[in-house]
Amino acid sequence: MKIALVGTGFVADYYMTTLANHPALSLAGVWDRDGARLEAFRSFHNVPAYPDLDALLADPSVGIVVNLTTPESHYEITHRALAAGKHVYCEKPLAMELAQAEALISQAQGSGLTLATAPANGLSDAHRLVDETLRAGRIGAPRLVYAAMEDGPVFRDNWARWRSRSGAPWPGLHEFEIGCTLEHAGYALSWLVTLFGPVESLTAFSAVTFPDKGPGTGHIAMAPDFSVGCLSFHSGVVARLTNGLAAPRDRSLQIFAEKGSLTVRDLWDNRSTVHVEETDAPRPLLGRLLTRAEAKLGRALPWKPTPGRRLPYPAQAASKALPNFPSQIDFMRGIADQAEAIARGEAPRFSGALALHITELALALNSARDLPQPYRVRSRF
Numbered sequence: 001m002k003i004a005l006v007g008t009g010f011v012a013d014y015y016m017t018t019l020a021n022h023p024a025l026s027l028a029g030v031w032d033r034d035g036a037r038l039e040a041f042r043s044f045h046n047v048p049a050y051p052d053l054d055a056l057l058a059d060p061s062v063g064i065v066v067n068l069t070t071p072e073s074h075y076e077i078t079h080r081a082l083a084a085g086k087h088v089y090c091e092k093p094l095a096m097e098l099a100q101a102e103a104l105i106s107q108a109q110g111s112g113l114t115l116a117t118a119p120a121n122g123l124s125d126a127h128r129l130v131d132e133t134l135r136a137g138r139i140g141a142p143r144l145v146y147a148a149m150e151d152g153p154v155f156r157d158n159w160a161r162w163r164s165r166s167g168a169p170w171p172g173l174h175e176f177e178i179g180c181t182l183e184h185a186g187y188a189l190s191w192l193v194t195l196f197g198p199v200e201s202l203t204a205f206s207a208v209t210f211p212d213k214g215p216g217t218g219h220i221a222m223a224p225d226f227s228v229g230c231l232s233f234h235s236g237v238v239a240r241l242t243n244g245l246a247a248p249r250d251r252s253l254q255i256f257a258e259k260g261s262l263t264v265r266d267l268w269d270n271r272s273t274v275h276v277e278e279t280d281a282p283r284p285l286l287g288r289l290l291t292r293a294e295a296k297l298g299r300a301l302p303w304k305p306t307p308g309r310r311l312p313y314p315a316q317a318a319s320k321a322l323p324n325f326p327s328q329i330d331f332m333r334g335i336a337d338q339a340e341a342i343a344r345g346e347a348p349r350f351s352g353a354l355a356l357h358i359t360e361l362a363l364a365l366n367s368a369r370d371l372p373q374p375y376r377v378r379s380r381f
Contacts, residue, residue, distance in 0.1 A: 001025055001339035002061045003089075006053065006077055007068030008032040008041035010171060011091065013164035013323075014331045015068065016045050020321045022336040031056045037168060044166035053077075057084035063342070064089055066335060070171075071178050075100045078115065082107050087114045087342060089335045092186040094359045098378075101359045105352060114342060116351040117358060120334035122190030123349065126264060126272040129311055130255075131195060133262060139278060140258030142196065145239035147188040149267075151180060152249035155213035176213055179223025181206065181243040181366040187267050188241050189358045190350065191253060193381075196237040199361060202375045204229035204368035210246060227365045232374075243365065249326070263306050269328045270320065277308025284309060353381035 001024060005012055008030055019025060029048035032038040042049040050056040057065070057080060065081040067074055067090040075095040081088045082104070094117055095101040108115035121127070134142065155176065162170035175183055193199065206224035213222070225245040232238055253264040260278040277283075286305050294301055322328045334350060341348040350358070357379040364375045 001063045001342070002028040003064045003066055003335060003339075004028045004050070004056050004059065004062045005030040005066045005068055006032075006056065006081075007070075007091075008034075008038055008166075008168070009068065009070075010164045010168045011331075012041065012068050013166050013168065014327060014329070015066065015335075017165070017323050018321055018330045018332040021330055022332050025332065025336055025339060028059060028062050029056065041166045041168070053080070057081060057086065063087060064335060064338060067091060070174060071182060072096055075104065078104050079107065082111055082113055082115065085111070085113070087116075087338065089116045089118070089338055091118045092359070093117075093182055093362050094355060096182075096363075098360055098363055101356055101363075102379075105356050109352065114338060114348055114351050115355065116334060116338045116348045117186075117355040118331075118334055118350075119187050119190055119329065120331055120337075120350075121187055121267055121270070121329045122194050123333045123337055124270045124272075124330065125313060125316075126267075126270065126274060127191060127194070129274055129313060130191075130253075130262060130264060133274075133276060133311065134195065134255070134257075138276060139255070139260035139262055142237050142255050142257045144256040145192065145196070145237060146252075146254040146256075147192060147239060147241045147267075148250040148252050149180070149184040149188050149241070149243045150247040150250040151184060151245055153246050155210065155217070155245060160216075173217060173220055176217060176222055176225070176245075177220050179366055180225055180245045181227040182223070182362055185227070185241065185243050185362040185365055186358055187251070188253065189361050191264075191267060192231065192233075192239055192241070193354065193357060193361075194349075195255075196233045196239070197235045198233065198357060198380055199231045199377050200234050201232045202229050202361065202364050202377060203232075203373050204365050204371075204375065206366060206368040209244075224366060224369070227368060229361075229365045229368065231361070241365070261307060263308065265306070266328075268326055270322060270330050271313055273306075274311045275306040275308040276311055281309075283307075353379060357381050 031050040206227035338348040
């Protein structure tokens with residue numbers, strides 16, 4: 001399957017880093033509206049560049065257009081690519097408005113095309129390990145889930161100097177304008193809905209808690225930099241999801257079930273550490289010793305090990321090329337999954353109704369202060 005990238009900004013280098021993991025994918029070329037950025041990317045990665053978007057869309061060899069543009073451009077670029085007869089893989093969110101996302105899904109279905117959405121961490125080795133553990137019934141039926149997408153106080157860091165491999169600046173001002181929820185909620189939502197099914201209703205809150213994000217940000221209309229939502233699933237599971245830019249970095253997932261709990265340390269890590277604690281199993285020695293130490297000292301210790309025992313991963317046939325910390329995600333995995341599904345004549349996992357559901361949830365979390373609560377989710381999969 002030949003693919004073409006539209007957008008060569010910061011995230012595009014993550015995709016190029018992981019392209020080597022999927023030899024069935026071939027890059028036909030790239031395009032960006034910023035000529036200087038396009039040339040820097042083309043030269044660094046030694047890849048072909050298209051003179052304009054029309055030339056990219058007219059290339060008959062391209063099967064999937066990968067939309068890596070800014071979120072407010074997602075709708076227009078995806079619409080044009082679908083109209084040109086191309087399958088599309090789009091970075092999150094599919095669109096900035098639910099009606100636009102619904103229109104894109106309908107357009108793809110009406111044209112016999114697939115429209116899949118990022119992020120790809122829902123296809124990670126860690127997700128597979130957790131899914132298999134839950135399906136085996138090791139900790140019984142899940143009841144409550146805590147998910148966090150806290151990126152740390154990045155606005156206090158020296159983010160203006162951050163650069164990707166090919167030299168693209170991290171788009172800090174734009175990230176603050178779009179908001180951490182639309183940028184990051186999908187990493188947790190992709191896990192939640194594939195593990196526990198569709199969400200029936202959502203009660204959420206969002207706010208701009210730090211309007212001053214440092215020099216050069218005063219003219220920006222800030223999107224919410226904090227959101228929290230309680231999700232009620234049709235399956236009966238209840239989940240709490242937080243997104244923020246102030247609290248210490250935390251991208252964990254905790255599942256509390258009838259017969260134990262399961263903890264994923266980092267949803268951005270393809271093979272994150274995963275611990276399982278079974279209520280009828282002996283506690284690890286270190287945990288028992290620290291509990292006794294607390295009782296003897298009469299105070300809580302500042303650190304405790306993750307409850308339970310670490311789950312082993314199956315051996316890998318070969319090591320994967322992944323971006324450096326903190327984004328150790330196989331970004332191209334979603335596109336490879338889409339290409340394989342197209343070859344089989346099937347719908348990719350994160351496409352169609354599921355893609356729309358994730359998009360609706362992220363939009364509802366981000367816009368919680370403007371929506372009636374609880375919010376009744378319209379989409380189903």
